[in-house]
Amino acid sequence: MEKRILLTECTDDVGLIAKITNVCSLFHFNVIRQDQFASSEDNKFFMRTVIEGEFSDEKSNETFVNTVTGVLPQGAHVRLVGTGRKKLCVLVTKESHCLGELLMKAYSGAMNADIVLVAGNYPDLGPLAEKFDVPFKLVSTDGITKEEQEKRMMEVIDGCNPDYVILAKYMRILSPEFVGHYPLGKIINIHHSFLPAFIGAKPYLQAYNRGVKLIGATAHFVTNNLDEGPIIAQDVIKVNHRYDPETLAKAGHDVEQMVLMRAVNKVLDDKVFIHGNKTVVF
């Protein structure tokens, strides 16, 4: 008996849960867990169903997905995904904490993914990646245009065919061309503030200047609008007047790595749907 996850997105309607679970029964799949959400704002329906059964016949799986699609309103998007280890490509600059956490969780088995490549615009984190036998590619910006650097980076990423690209403190603003090269939902960024507060550069300096009593971090899918993509996870920690921009940044590292890890794990579990500029996270 194997487990798979059925992911359904469609226009909301009466009886959807019954229809979908009936098809599951028909194909002798047992429903282990089901979460659903219907947005009253735009009448969209999202459902994640963990099912158990016999999935060895891929043709039969395809028929199952088609049958589910057939009972749903037109335009439904239905996927059947496995629960195996995914492949991550991690982009970095110089700060090691987020990459370190990802490497450690992959190493200990606490993250259901392998890091197949680390790529950086600086060489600083190469030795860290290599400690964990993960290849590192330097894609420097030196002496070339932003366009050319991004082109090379895309080649490097595409060369390892990852399921997700994780921006683990990759301190470069991505061009629309780069972002548009990947489907929405494939690139995950960690931003070092509680968005939408302190969009853009130097959020810890902004936080210091404003005198906030909490600092935060936000993991989100990347879109063309800087720091404005759908938010997956956020958290904060308390700070006080004794913190300066440097100690704020140091304290913030802990919440950054924790929030990124939480978001990555939710995505790896296929618990995150994109809903316009928001997310549904089961």
Add this chain to the structure above:
Amino acid sequence: MEKRILLTECTDDVGLIAKITNVCSLFHFNVIRQDQFASSEDNKFFMRTVIEGEFSDEKSNETFVNTVTGVLPQGAHVRLVGTGRKKLCVLVTKESHCLGELLMKAYSGAMNADIVLVAGNYPDLGPLAEKFDVPFKLVSTDGITKEEQEKRMMEVIDGCNPDYVILAKYMRILSPEFVGHYPLGKIINIHHSFLPAFIGAKPYLQAYNRGVKLIGATAHFVTNNLDEGPIIAQDVIKVNHRYDPETLAKAGHDVEQMVLMRAVNKVLDDKVFIHGNKTVVF
């Protein structure tokens, strides 16, 4: 169109979600939200289904419940409950913060219940209840046995026929007779510690003596075992070496009232199932 909630508990089996949602479809009830949990420990299944439709015919509602029960494994427990305001009886001693929070939330409409009676073993909180036009009954322990006092308290409670009895810092240990007089799940207590730490009397003094860096509160259903009933909600706040037992208690009041309120709201929304000595909280 009215909303009701279908609550199902039974032995786990293949296809339960499909069976239940099919019956909903058959009776033309639309499923708004569904949460379910199957315990691998003892093979029990719990489901809460918010449905929308026409419920004016009580006989038809009964048929609906019976039909649901009929498709489930033997021994299933099925209820169809409304979403109207419930009635609370609140028991108190001298501390006002939990009662105050309940009164304020009922007053502002933020709690889906009316407080129909406040009863205390001391007269101190009578004036507070009466400010909000809630009757107060003093059931003193003076000059009578514990047994007699409890008997009078039960009469007072039963006289107002509440849906739930809230022990809002009622500082009396209840006898098995008192507890057994009410069905499990009817009496909710707030204990001023992070259970199971600091069971029993003077938890803040115990916390002080142990030098903990967090103090907490626990809302739970009352059983015969002191402070050992199924936990509904818990939370903590940070403390440090500067707190003494008195300031710990003062700081703890905030987390007590918040945790009690959260638990009461979950229970009023019929989101809490009792599962052995634990709870399932949707």
Add this chain to the structure above:
Amino acid sequence: MEKRILLTECTDDVGLIAKITNVCSLFHFNVIRQDQFASSEDNKFFMRTVIEGEFSDEKSNETFVNTVTGVLPQGAHVRLVGTGRKKLCVLVTKESHCLGELLMKAYSGAMNADIVLVAGNYPDLGPLAEKFDVPFKLVSTDGITKEEQEKRMMEVIDGCNPDYVILAKYMRILSPEFVGHYPLGKIINIHHSFLPAFIGAKPYLQAYNRGVKLIGATAHFVTNNLDEGPIIAQDVIKVNHRYDPETLAKAGHDVEQMVLMRAVNKVLDDKVFIHGNKTVVF
């Protein structure tokens, strides 16, 4: 033996702590607790010293303050304050939760202040104030200019001579004239967002539209810049995709009342210094 608090602000210099504590010794005051902060940004020094001794001779107290001032760099600001109950004037509109919490904490003795007046631009919360025997003044905006309404409100406030004015969800933007009528540090506002996110109107709608996973509240001193005064306290709670603007607001009420209460208590304990557009909170 009485306790008082010595509050010192001045340019930072070598030996300030020694100088101040020496003067305390000279006047036979025992230092119970001392907190200090020197800002490296602008070289300002802040100290709060709880001292114990004999304060019955006001002339001697004045000499003490002058002696402390004398040993400090020019421009030092030194105050000796008592620890008695303060007087609050609370401004409200229609939402009851913050006012309710303030009234309850004053009632139970958990707040070291008396609410001497509640004033509202709508009559809705009059009955609540009066339950607690606190006078309520309606200062309606009906049929008069904003200028005139503010003038009347200032008369009402000044008539009760409060130590602090608490804006407990007073949903009016204050004019520079109103703000300038009071010293900085006298008016405390609770804003229903995690500032600087969602400045201005309808923060819960803004939060909903952005799809954040946390919502917050911010208590701050009021200045002429809307929602930009020095922050005293902030906190957040977790939310998810199931919340709409209305349920976000309802959930936010808990964190609003908690954050306002925490800020008010810090201010009442004279633990808050204003430092430019920030605060030092001991």
Add this chain to the structure above:
Amino acid sequence: MEKRILLTECTDDVGLIAKITNVCSLFHFNVIRQDQFASSEDNKFFMRTVIEGEFSDEKSNETFVNTVTGVLPQGAHVRLVGTGRKKLCVLVTKESHCLGELLMKAYSGAMNADIVLVAGNYPDLGPLAEKFDVPFKLVSTDGITKEEQEKRMMEVIDGCNPDYVILAKYMRILSPEFVGHYPLGKIINIHHSFLPAFIGAKPYLQAYNRGVKLIGATAHFVTNNLDEGPIIAQDVIKVNHRYDPETLAKAGHDVEQMVLMRAVNKVLDDKVFIHGNKTVVF
């Protein structure tokens, strides 16, 4: 100009802060930050003073410490410590998350210490330590008595002369002989529960069986009483009915590594005093 930290413990008395800061002035040390606590329970006084000045003459430093001691009540314990990197010896068994966090923080410079040795009773974490060029010593229990294994472990530890010994999920109960071999305050343990709840073995199983809604971790100094030493730091995370003992443990790893790291950093900053069976943490 160098920074050092003056740590003072003595019986409380009138004028201690003045006396100590006066000696600092006398020796031309500028006080950067000062935190103090006087326990009303047992009349003990603790002070941590960060001072800046010229410390190159060790004889003069000794005179300074003696002068401070001389102005304090008899039995005072005064230390002047530097702010340089400390040396840690980390003991482990099989779980990698706490060791991984310590290695990463040492690697990134976010922890003011070097890990000079990792020692384990199983070989599992040798490769991880060696990735970071930290020597690993296996001190197996195989075929030898507990007494003999502890003797070897003490030799290994003493051989690297660490400032602190960190039990990073070292799953062995230490004998009184082992504990007594080191001064109190030298060995720090992370326990995987919110102590005093769930003392002893299998806290996550205990937490599961009790149905708690929060799980926690506790970092404490090690004494002869299992899990009862002075607590340095604690924190919790929310869980629910969906967690089983295994997923509770996995979720708990995050809070364990965070709490251990926080405690270690506080100790490395000399911000922790031992006060009977409690701590004072500035």
